[in-house]
Amino acid sequence: MEKIIARYSQLVMPNDLNNIGTLFGGKMISWMDIAAGKAAHRFLRGTVAEGGVTKAVDKVVFSEPVYGGEWVNFESTIVSTGVTSFVVEVKATAENPLGESRAVCEALFTMVAVKKGKEGRWKKVPHGK
Numbered sequence: 405m406e407k408i409i410a411r412y413s414q415l416v417m418p419n420d421l422n423n424i425g426t427l428f429g430g431k432m433i434s435w436m437d438i439a440a441g442k443a444a445h446r447f448l449r450g451t452v453a454e455g456g457v458t459k460a461v462d463k464v465v466f467s468e469p470v471y472g473g474e475w476v477n478f479e480s481t482i483v484s485t486g487v488t489s490f491v492v493e494v495k496a497t498a499e500n501p502l503g504e505s506r507a508v509c510e511a512l513f514t515m516v517a518v519k520k521g522k523e524g525r526w527k528k529v530p531h532g533k
Contacts (some may be wrong), residue, residue: 408482410442416474427470432460432496432509438514439478440492447482447490451531453517460487468498468508475499476508487514488528489516 414435422428437458444456470476477497484491496509517531 408443408447410439410446410480412439412442412478412480414476414478416470416472416476418472421472425471427464427472427476429500432466432470432476433464433511435476436464436478436494436496436509436511437461437513439480439494439496440515443482443492443494444479444490444515447533448517448531451517451533452517452519453529455517456490456515457518457526458513459516462512462514464509464511466505468506470498471500473501477505480482483512484530485533487530489514490531490533491515 416427420427420431449470450455478494480492482490482496483493492515494511497505498508499505516528518526519529521527
């Protein structure tokens with residue numbers, strides 16, 4: 405299997421924080437889904453699929469808090485494939501203003517290759533990889 409790695413970053417702004425002043429977990433998962441989508445986009449190049457959608461999010465582990473003003477850097481890797489599906493591992497690290505980095509979250513995203521059918525509905529398709 406071809407090694408696919410995608411990187412993506414987000415700056416934590418005040419409206420991304422929860423009531424105790426750290427990054428809201430739902431925002432982190434949303435950003436991780438975007439990071440998984442970027443890896444899916446690269447993985448599906450050259451296939452009949454027109455895109456990939458999230459089927460499941462598994463094993464989300466928040467290991468450290470993230471604070472406003474920090475960058476969150478994501479690295480996504482395809483770790484396994486099925487006929488229409490594939491699993492993307494997303495690892496997030498926070499980078500503070502001094503440039504120090506620490507692991508803060510990781511998760512597995514199951515994605516499915518899709519294509520729009522004749523009737524206009526999206527349906528899963530074999531990605532052939």
